[in-house]
């Protein structure tokens with residue numbers, strides 16, 4: 001299908017950026033064939049737009065048709081009862097690697113899959129997110145090319161990380177086979193890039209892992225406002241932050257401090273209000289903590305994703321178990337429904 005030829009100013013600037021809907025995912029920047037856009041916490045136009053329309057057609061906030069993306073990825077649209085998207089299996093999983101378990105966010109599934117696929121030669125690199133050198137609680141895109149790189153990036157930073165910039169860097173470096181890890185908006189952007197298709201990314205990308213996401217947080221608000229000023233915690237003293245009903249901060253001296261999630265939500269990114277997707281419904285594999293302790297709730301959605309998970313299960317790299325009761329499934333459905341309903345009327 002021919003794409004809508006519309007300028008950056010008429011599409012993304014007017015309806016997405018000026019309305020506070022831009023997530024800063026960077027899809028438009030990495031897709032512009034004329035390099036008209038630069039990235040500075042979001043797209044910035046640096047030379048005259050050639051009106052090819054590609055930027056608008058890869059944006060996760062501009063005229064997205066979920067049903068046509070579902071047709072592309074799954075060969076069908078979701079059924080009415082598939083409230084958290086099309087899926088094959090839902091299970092809980094945990095890495096068997098103690099080194100990964102020590103540094104991961106939940107069950108270390110993401111890190112274990114990436115390491116295993118790298119070692120097997122399925123991928124040569126991963127577009128993921130690591131710690132900013134100066135501010136370790138700030139997420140920054142990383143092109144991970146070794147096991148050590150991948151393990152260093154384990155764990156969650158709750159600020160926004162435009163991992164598509166790492167994907168571009170991999171393509172520029174001619175890394176032929178890559179995995180992509182990202183939030184639901186970024187997975188949507190990747191699928192739109194595949195739908196066009198932008199050949200250089202389609203050829204390089206082997207699979208995607210989507211992270212469940214209620215929202216991202218603004219670094220200055222979360223770290224300076226909440227942690228430093230309100231709670232008196234220095235960022236360098238933080239070992240881990242996790243959200244499990246509450247906002248929980250584990251400090252290096254062993255103390256654990258928690259505040260109601262409501263207090264952290266004050267610093268949530270505004271653009272997240274327009275997001276309908278909690279569980280990365282378009283990814284090959286989707287993962288989240290969902291209140292579990294030391295386990296990752298894992299959803300396989302595509303044949304590719306299911307095969308990868310079966311491969312790491314059969315190699316004994318991760319252990320898996322079925323959901324013990326309906327409570328987790330109900331929670332997943334509730335969270336998905338809540339996010340979708342809250343976003344209604346807020347997108348373009």
Ligand SMILES: Cc1cc2nc3c(=O)[nH]c(=O)nc-3n(C[C@H](O)[C@H](O)[C@H](O)COP(=O)(O)OP(=O)(O)OC[C@H]3O[C@@H](n4cnc5c(N)ncnc54)[C@H](O)[C@@H]3O)c2cc1C
Pocket residue numbers: 103104105106107108109110111112128129130139153154155156157158159160161163181182183211212213214215216217243287288289290291296297
């Ligand atoms: C902003 C954000 C909000 C989230 N909200 C929820 C939620 O509401 N409910 C829920 O159940 N789960 C949420 N998650 C997912 C959860 O925190 C874990 O990432 C997931 O359970 C996988 O755990 P793991 O131990 O298998 O991953 P690990 O093995 O620890 O690997 C985590 C991977 O995530 C990548 N990563 C870290 N920070 C970011 C970032 N900011 N952006 C993109 N990639 C990143 C790392 O590069 C790493 O590859 C959220 C994640 C993020 C980034």
